[in-house]
Amino acid sequence: MRFFVDFDRGDLIRFWMTPDNPTAIGRVAVSVGGRRVAEVPATIVDPNIRAFGWHATGQCTYELTEAEVPGLPGLPELEIHDLDTNLLIYRRASAEGLCQSKVLLINTGIKPETVIQGLMYKHFQQSYFGLGKLTEDMLRCIFESGTIASSFLSGSIVVPRYENFLPPDQILTAALIHDPHVEMATRMLWLRAQADLGADPGQVWRLGRLAEAATFMTEFDLLDLKSLKRLFRLLPEPAYRLLYNPLTRQLGTRLPDDRVHPGNSIVAVEILSRIGIVGHRDAFEAFVATLLDRLEIQDTVPAPEPIPADVIDLAGRLRQVRPVDDMLIFDTVMADVVRSSVAKAWTT
Numbered sequence: 001m002r003f004f005v006d007f008d009r010g011d012l013i014r015f016w017m018t019p020d021n022p023t024a025i026g027r028v029a030v031s032v033g034g035r036r037v038a039e040v041p042a043t044i045v046d047p048n049i050r051a052f053g054w055h056a057t058g059q060c061t062y063e064l065t066e067a068e069v070p071g072l073p074g075l076p077e078l079e080i081h082d083l084d085t086n087l088l089i090y091r092r093a094s095a096e097g098l099c100q101s102k103v104l105l106i107n108t109g110i111k112p113e114t115v116i117q118g119l120m121y122k123h124f125q126q127s128y129f130g131l132g133k134l135t136e137d138m139l140r141c142i143f144e145s146g147t148i149a150s151s152f153l154s155g156s157i158v159v160p161r162y163e164n165f166l167p168p169d170q171i172l173t174a175a176l177i178h179d180p181h182v183e184m185a186t187r188m189l190w191l192r193a194q195a196d197l198g199a200d201p202g203q204v205w206r207l208g209r210l211a212e213a214a215t216f217m218t219e220f221d222l223l224d225l226k227s228l229k230r231l232f233r234l235l236p237e238p239a240y241r242l243l244y245n246p247l248t249r250q251l252g253t254r255l256p257d258d259r260v261h262p263g264n265s266i267v268a269v270e271i272l273s274r275i276g277i278v279g280h281r282d283a284f285e286a287f288v289a290t291l292l293d294r295l296e297i298q299d300t301v302p303a304p305e306p307i308p309a310d311v312i313d314l315a316g317r318l319r320q321v322r323p324v325d326d327m328l329i330f331d332t333v334m335a336d337v338v339r340s341s342v343a344k345a346w347t348t
Contacts, residue, residue, distance in 0.1 A: 001082065002054060002137050005090045005147045011073040013064040016046060017082060017089060018054045025059055027083040030069050039083065040068045087138060090148075091126045098150045099123045099295050104166060105154040106175040106275065107132075108247055110187050113176060115302050116288060117154050123297050124152040131155025140165065159271050161254045172294065174277040176287050177247065177338045180331040182307060184243055184324065185314035191239065192217040213239035222314055225321070232323040240327075248330040265330035272334060280339045286346045 003017040019026035030038040042060050050058030064080075066072045080089040103120070107113055112129065121127050126148050131139060132155045142153065143165035166173055178186075191210065195218045197203045198211035207214060216236055221227040235243070241257070249260050252268030272278060277294060279287025284304035292299055318324045325332075 001085060001087065001135065003082070003087075003089050003141050004145065007147065008090070008092055011065065013072075013080070013090065013092075014062065015080075015090060016049065016061040017042070018049060018060050019082070019084060021084075022054070023056045025057075028062060028089060029081050029083050030064065031079045031081070032075060032077065037078075038069050040064060087134070088126065088128065093125045095125070095150070097123075098125055099152075099297055100149050101295055102149065102151045102171040103153065103291075103295065104171055104173045105152070106159060106173060106250075107154060107156040108175055108250060109178045109183055110156075110190055110242075110246075112156075113154065115305050116176075116291075117152075119288070119299060119302055120152045120154075123295075123299070125150035127152045127154075129154045131157050143171075156250065158249075158253060158256055159251050160267065163271065163274075168274070168276060172277070173275045174279075174287075174291055175272070175275050176279050176281055176284070177335050178281045179315070180247070180328040180335050181315040181318045181324070182281075182311060183246065183331075184318055184328065185311045187242055187246070188217060188222065189308075189311060189314065191242070192222070209238040210242065212236050213242065222317075225317055228317055228321050229323070232321060232327075244327050245330045247334060252330075260330070262330075265333070268330065269334060272338075278338055278342075280335070280342045282339055283342045283346055286342060 001018060001020050003015065005013075005015040007014055017026050017028065025041050027039055027041045029036050030040065040062060042062050044061035044063060045058045046061050047058055049055050049060050054060075064072065069075070069078070075092065076094055078092045080091075081087060082089060103124075105113060105116060105120075117127070117129055128134075128142055128151070131142075131153055134142070134155075139157070139162060142151075143162065145151075191214045194207055194210070194214040198207050198214040204211045213236055216234075216239055220231040241249075245260050245265075248265050248268045249256070249258070250268075251271040252264030252266075253260065258264075277287070277290055279290065281304070285301050288301045292301065
């Protein structure tokens with residue numbers, strides 16, 4: 001799926017969108033105040049889209065007027081979503097008070113930074129969360145869009161694969177680094193929580209190769225140190241990939257399944273140095289305050305979501321398991337450097 005918004009003239013919104021099915025005629029839903037007010041099909045044929053091989057007929061362009069959306073010129077806010085994927089195509093909002101920047105928050109943890117997302121959403125015209133779940137074509141369209149200056153993007157992406165779409169003069173990148181042992185504990189407990197999903201034949205597809213890893217986690221007592229040591233001796237490959245230096249994998253490889261070598265840690269450090277704002281979860285408020293200051297947004301810095309007690313307890317036990325040190329060696333170095341740098345800069 002690809003899309004591009006040409007303009008919003010008030011009485012006319014023009015854009016194109018190619019559906020995943022190249023023979024289908026796409027449809028969008030128009031919502032006002034969270035209530036769907038219209039469903040509109042593509043009506044205009046663009047021969048260039050057909051020539052590029054993106055659609056069989058090229059009938060992918062939309063022109064929304066008052067005929068399709070009653071009262072369109074007077075609507076201060078509306079949203080347009082693709083009916084098939086529910087992806088946001090365009091959001092009309094008053095520019096007054098909105099941050100006129102494009103910002104990408106790179107989620108480095110398996111859980112999204114929901115507190116920051118909730119804070120930033122109201123300050124931007126358009127927001128996209130969960131970028132890691134979108135297709136590459138969708139991501140390219142979102143990154144390359146020049147018509148939406150005010151946008152907040154957040155998600156877990158393999159950064160080197162998309163870094164050429166993130167020029168620092170056009171988009172501000174930010175990343176919050178987590179303690180590697182806490183992140184590993186979070187991932188292990190997340191896996192364990194997916195066991196029921198992995199055991200359901202109708203839902204197992206949602207986990208893919210991680211279904212085996214989720215079941216594997218239930219076979220061990222995570223409260224027992226001996227059981228933990230045995231777990232790491234028997235890790236199946238999908239679980240190993242999920243737990244092995246995930247930050248280095250995200251910043252130092254181009255594909256999620258690439259093997260991580262010592263050389264990747266060097267690449268990861270270089271990529272990290274090019275991210276606009278880097279913070280550490282231990283100094284959450286400092287990170288958010290810096291982000292708000294850089295964007296000239298006046299708002300209250302929220303408290304971070306508390307780290308669950310079971311995560312903290314498991315992370316403490318993981319520090320006593322020697323194989324874990326080897327699995328997190330690259331991430332630990334980066335996290336320690338960031339923590340030290342943030343502490344020094346914030347106190348001075």
